[in-house]
Amino acid sequence: MIVQAENLRKYVSAVLQTVGLPVQDSDIVAESLVSANLRGVDSHGVTRLPIYVKRLKLGVANPDPQVKVVEESDATLLIDGDDGMGQVVGTRAIRLGIEKARKSGAVFIGVKRSTHFGTGAFFVQQGVNADLVTYAMSNAPATMAPWGGIQPYIGTNPYAFGVPVGKHKPIILDMATSVVARGKIIMAAQKGEEIPLGWAIDKEGRPTTDAAAALEGSVLPFGGPKGYAISLMIDIMSGVLTGAGFGPHINNIYGDFDKPQNVGHFFQLVDINRFMPADLFKQRIDQMIDEIKSALRAAGTDEIFLPGEIEFRVERQRLEQGIPLSREVYVDIKKVGEECGVSINDYESAILA
Amino acid sequence: MIVQAENLRKYVSAVLQTVGLPVQDSDIVAESLVSANLRGVDSHGVTRLPIYVKRLKLGVANPDPQVKVVEESDATLLIDGDDGMGQVVGTRAIRLGIEKARKSGAVFIGVKRSTHFGTGAFFVQQGVNADLVTYAMSNAPATMAPWGGIQPYIGTNPYAFGVPVGKHKPIILDMATSVVARGKIIMAAQKGEEIPLGWAIDKEGRPTTDAAAALEGSVLPFGGPKGYAISLMIDIMSGVLTGAGFGPHINNIYGDFDKPQNVGHFFQLVDINRFMPADLFKQRIDQMIDEIKSALRAAGTDEIFLPGEIEFRVERQRLEQGIPLSREVYVDIKKVGEECGVSINDYESAILA
Numbered sequence: 001m002i003v004q005a006e007n008l009r010k011y012v013s014a015v016l017q018t019v020g021l022p023v024q025d026s027d028i029v030a031e032s033l034v035s036a037n038l039r040g041v042d043s044h045g046v047t048r049l050p051i052y053v054k055r056l057k058l059g060v061a062n063p064d065p066q067v068k069v070v071e072e073s074d075a076t077l078l079i080d081g082d083d084g085m086g087q088v089v090g091t092r093a094i095r096l097g098i099e100k101a102r103k104s105g106a107v108f109i110g111v112k113r114s115t116h117f118g119t120g121a122f123f124v125q126q127g128v129n130a131d132l133v134t135y136a137m138s139n140a141p142a143t144m145a146p147w148g149g150i151q152p153y154i155g156t157n158p159y160a161f162g163v164p165v166g167k168h169k170p171i172i173l174d175m176a177t178s179v180v181a182r183g184k185i186i187m188a189a190q191k192g193e194e195i196p197l198g199w200a201i202d203k204e205g206r207p208t209t210d211a212a213a214a215l216e217g218s219v220l221p222f223g224g225p226k227g228y229a230i231s232l233m234i235d236i237m238s239g240v241l242t243g244a245g246f247g248p249h250i251n252n253i254y255g256d257f258d259k260p261q262n263v264g265h266f267f268q269l270v271d272i273n274r275f276m277p278a279d280l281f282k283q284r285i286d287q288m289i290d291e292i293k294s295a296l297r298a299a300g301t302d303e304i305f306l307p308g309e310i311e312f313r314v315e316r317q318r319l320e321q322g323i324p325l326s327r328e329v330y331v332d333i334k335k336v337g338e339e340c341g342v343s344i345n346d347y348e349s350a351i352l353a
Numbered sequence: 354m355i356v357q358a359e360n361l362r363k364y365v366s367a368v369l370q371t372v373g374l375p376v377q378d379s380d381i382v383a384e385s386l387v388s389a390n391l392r393g394v395d396s397h398g399v400t401r402l403p404i405y406v407k408r409l410k411l412g413v414a415n416p417d418p419q420v421k422v423v424e425e426s427d428a429t430l431l432i433d434g435d436d437g438m439g440q441v442v443g444t445r446a447i448r449l450g451i452e453k454a455r456k457s458g459a460v461f462i463g464v465k466r467s468t469h470f471g472t473g474a475f476f477v478q479q480g481v482n483a484d485l486v487t488y489a490m491s492n493a494p495a496t497m498a499p500w501g502g503i504q505p506y507i508g509t510n511p512y513a514f515g516v517p518v519g520k521h522k523p524i525i526l527d528m529a530t531s532v533v534a535r536g537k538i539i540m541a542a543q544k545g546e547e548i549p550l551g552w553a554i555d556k557e558g559r560p561t562t563d564a565a566a567a568l569e570g571s572v573l574p575f576g577g578p579k580g581y582a583i584s585l586m587i588d589i590m591s592g593v594l595t596g597a598g599f600g601p602h603i604n605n606i607y608g609d610f611d612k613p614q615n616v617g618h619f620f621q622l623v624d625i626n627r628f629m630p631a632d633l634f635k636q637r638i639d640q641m642i643d644e645i646k647s648a649l650r651a652a653g654t655d656e657i658f659l660p661g662e663i664e665f666r667v668e669r670q671r672l673e674q675g676i677p678l679s680r681e682v683y684v685d686i687k688k689v690g691e692e693c694g695v696s697i698n699d700y701e702s703a704i705l706a
Binding site for chain 2: 071073074075076078101103104105106107108110133145146147148149150151153159161163171173175179201204205206222223224226227229230232233235236237240241242243246247248268270271272274275276281284285288291292295296297298299301303304305306307
């Protein structure tokens, strides 16, 4: 199926409104999901709508949270998300953070009692649009063992970073701290395909190419012990420091239906004007990008990319040509709409093919 | 040779004093170098003394810099290092940062016009001793190609992170963003040994096991494109944002003897008390450490380590038993002392064996 972004966004927002989200919060979540699809990050796109609706209906995610600043200083904010949707809680945090970074020069924001926040890029882009260097991180349910261990302890905690630039597209890094997203292993298991060695270990800690065995074991961190250490840093800042869950004490979005997730996030925003005039900074970062793009390439490499550049190209293409959804995902999101009394047919111009 | 840490420190400081460093600044550099040896990070230990002395004598490093705060806000500092020794400039930055983080809750510090700063752990420990979560990063001369490229563009930019804990040793992460330190490839080349595939590419961009060919090519980032992106982030914050050199526009400590390095650093300090009482934070981080240490281990793994834990053990051992130095390093540091009119024999209790 090929669907049109704007109508898909309206459909997702309409479904979320039926389970208690205010219009503007529904729009935020819909924007995050459809933006992920547009950028080619389909694992964090509308495929998440059914589980979000399920948790909202069960009351383990709060459709209308009282997001509160519980600690504050010139350069820090601690925010209680009241079990709201991560995209809603995170967007409030970023908005408060933009204000504070402009006033104080920079801000560290901890968030507790939140839920799955979608992509880190979604928040980083909000900061970059306000001309701030922005970091977004989150912890996540345990799927990776500590280095040398075999039991999942930390999540594939995402690390995102964005930089305003001049004439180019912004640099937007958004990565899981695992070698690959766990979703790729789930897909291989469903298809009965093998996975490459190095993606995961089985429950005894042995390297495995068996996708099903990998799902019972642990995903491996990117870059071995170094990537594990960065994932641990993210959990310390998002979980331990904020008062959210950490390690295995975060509830699984797909498994723990009796309690909120208690995910924690960690954002940082920096005003470039406190270091040099923004115009000069943008000249310098443009120079860096120009130099990297024109560097000598290895045989077989057609082009050198900056972080986020490929996603911008996919986005441009999908804005023009529509978002391709698998039949499974289309059926899933259609069904959840029907259960909520929203017919995807009312948004039928969403379907291009 | 086995040398005793305290006397080695005095010797290094005495040598640096002869080339114009004030006593307290000499002590800081000596402390950084010997601390690296104590922690087993010999590549950043006293082996650096001869090149430091050479650059100070040539006037491309400034022995008595006027380190100045050139931009300041509640949550940011931009510091001009006046081409001083990185350890001296960085220590002033951290001291100012500790003060500001206590006042404002957190601080981002950019440093320009600095030089090789030794280990990131040295600064992170200073922040952690003041009960602050601390990050230390620096750019470095180009030795890594952008992902897909074959010409070195970014350095093996170090990333360091430290966390105060309760009953355990602090978590101190300090890593290069390359697969391995370039020094290991230099050593292999000197011995005529092969290097493992995956450490480096040759100047045509081909994976190589030939150490000499690797030195003419590029070191590879840890974790492929993800590690490259993190190294790039460090250069953007340390170099582009501060006004220091970036990419290939940083001068090489071992090659460019006609001009200062213009290295940039980037530090972050966060007051944990602005998020929760420090005692509670320390209980939580201790719980995390206890859980990781007691996790089920893979076959062949005797113990699971936290970042920095192995270095603390080496340090305890080397404080008791002395620091082993290779004959080459011993001869080099003895010779540079002689050239400065300082005899290592006057510190002979430094030599244990």
